[in-house]
Amino acid sequence: MLTLSFVTGTEPGKWFTRFRERTHHGGLSAIDTDDALGELLAGTAQLALTRLPDARISEQLHVVELYRETPGVAFPKDYFLAAADGAVKPEELEGEIINWQIPDSGEVDAAAVRDALQIVAANVGVVIAPRPLLKVLSRKLVEHRDYAGATDTHVALVWKKDGDSDAIQDFVGIARGRTENSSRQVATKKSAREKTLAKQARRESAGGGKGKVSKKNPPRKPRKRR
CATH class of the missing domain: 3.40.190.10 (Periplasmic binding protein-like II)
Structure with missing residues (x-):
């Protein structure tokens, strides 16, 4: 496993x-x-x-x-940013309390984001983090939008x-999108019955089933009487 x-x-x-x-x-x-x-x-x-x-x-x-992942910003519900058209820009957050934001290193501390969002839910400040993370962690009192002032994760x-x-x-x-029929993927093991049924299906599709004439053994032509 x-x-x-x-x-x-x-x-x-x-x-x-x-x-x-x-x-x-x-x-x-x-x-x-x-x-x-x-x-x-x-x-x-x-x-x-x-x-x-x-x-x-x-x-x-x-x-x-x-x-x-696209960066996002989370803020209290009914905040003025809720009416933003498109991604929120850094200048729109001037003077706002930022409880947590993606550092220069780009590393994200999911636990710290979780704690910071609790403060946002109390109607205080904003949080800047990967938007998929904000989507999962945000509560009913928190909304989020794309943010144009941070790098992607x-x-x-x-x-x-x-x-x-x-x-x-x-x-x-x-x-990475490899399909079920890819030759590089290890196939699921089949039971003996499944292998037998698959073999029969291949024979029938090749013309060896009932009611079909096999190409390997065509019917003989009748001999002419002298």
Whole structure:
């Protein structure tokens, strides 16, 4: 079984389903956490879906970037920013209390964002973080919009080079869009009955079924009488 940790703000459910349906690695165990990379480094998970940049990334790790996240800003419901047309600009936040924002390093602390949003829900200040994270953590009293004053973050799959496996490679392939019929993907094992039925279906489609004439054994022509 493959154990994967995924950081708060990501939604890998569709990949989980495809992995379970298409492979025979014993299923998948998932850990929803604010620190997916920490779970990997601690040995709790074999694969991490995490947010980058992260200073803990080293040469001992494989990193496959999947997509980028747009920055966003969260604010109290019925705030003047709710009427914003398009992304909120930095000048629109002048004088506002910023409870948390993406630092210059670009690293995101999901737990800190969670705590800061509680202050926003109390009708105080704003929070600047990846918008997918704000979408997951925001409560009914908080709204969010795109923000034009911060850099994008990245979501990637990370695993230890010395812990590579077919299960990890299959999950990475699925996350990157590999189809079920790809020759690089390990196929699900079939039972003896399934193999027999598949073989019969191939024979019938090739013309060997009932009511069809086999090309290999065509009917003999009748001999002419002398």
